[in-house]
Amino acid sequence: MTAALRARIAAGEVVVGTFIKTPAVQVVEILGRAGLDFAVVDQEHAPIGIEAMDLLSLAARAAGLPLLSRRWGAGEDWIAPLLDLGLTGVMVPHVADARRAEAVMAAMKFGRGQRGLSNSPRAGDYGGLTLEGFRSASDETTVAMLQIEDASALPLLDEIAAVPQADVLFVGPADLSFSMQVPMGSEALGAAIDQVVAAARRAGVAAGLFVADESQIAPWVARGVTVFVVGSDQGLLKKAAVRVMTAARG
Template structure:
């Protein structure tokens, strides 16, 4: 059986991706050709609608780039439509406790008997897959990432990490530092991230982290983080353009 992105996450491979804030299929296609392990469409902090997600998913699947999405809101009703479009998974912001993580998993896994079921969308090969095969394939491959971004969530790490349907605990360091009332970066924030990594290690769960600079990856990987979202498509473009102009003026 082909190794899936979820298999790689659960195996603890070093995986590097970026946020996509531009609703252009071409951006997704380029990132796929560049060899990224995955990308996260940032519906939380960029104006990207469901129809645009449809085209981004199409591009991701065409180029073999696993795509996840994160978006705003405390509900989970946005999750299933994106998985129906063929996204590989979701990254859910501000998960505070095990109850919140369970609600996310309910919206991802058919085996929990709460997600609406139809093999008619892209993910079910437009009806080409039978219901049993579709349920099995979706549950086997869909990735569930829950974000730890609140100080209160630090008291529930073991309970969250113990949920088998959760694939990864992902630290949002900017929001977490804001919630804790500490600087970003700071020793206090690093200690909180260490707590998340320790809980993940204890439960056999993967740990993820946002970094703004790829130079930060080796040190955090040595501490046990295996999944990194580094910057965004817009940041990559801006830095490259700024470097171009700096070279002209050198």
């Protein structure tokens, strides 16, 4: 299990990852060798199933890359199987109230008494960890990123952030702007993100944000964001290819 990421987030370090939309072990390996702090497999917006997640998790562990997943759905039954595969944590879309946050944590943390316990999967070292050792290690190291993407969540931020064991309030700016009916990049959206940062600070958790490119990291660090997802594997590849062809054509 990867203990470092959750500890680094709790310590207030700036950590940077990207979304993975391509179910290829080589992509995970390359991103790990590039030195990213983590990556999030985007099962919400890419066709990536549980079998592919098994291989991506194996590649991530070999590359030393903490791997999370984000998946669409109103329920939480997808969370435990991914953690059993050895993922470091999950990013959960549309956490709009404390009830949903509590349900997410119940699905993740054995100590809540609802997640099924077996040390037989990869995360339990195929039985190499004792049941109690696996349980405590998982609860101590798994990372919960709760996405704030709904205007209705803004008045409830303190309640959401106060849910025990949550690690990050992570803003999805596109969905939040859509929900607020304001443009991307608007002052209103910026003010809402600042609200999330302030609530995270009050609760002693981290604030996270998706940004399109690395130029946006420093300005948001100055405003209190410490967890960043920058673009995606596909976006990074496309930008590099466009840059090559632009240079080649003069």
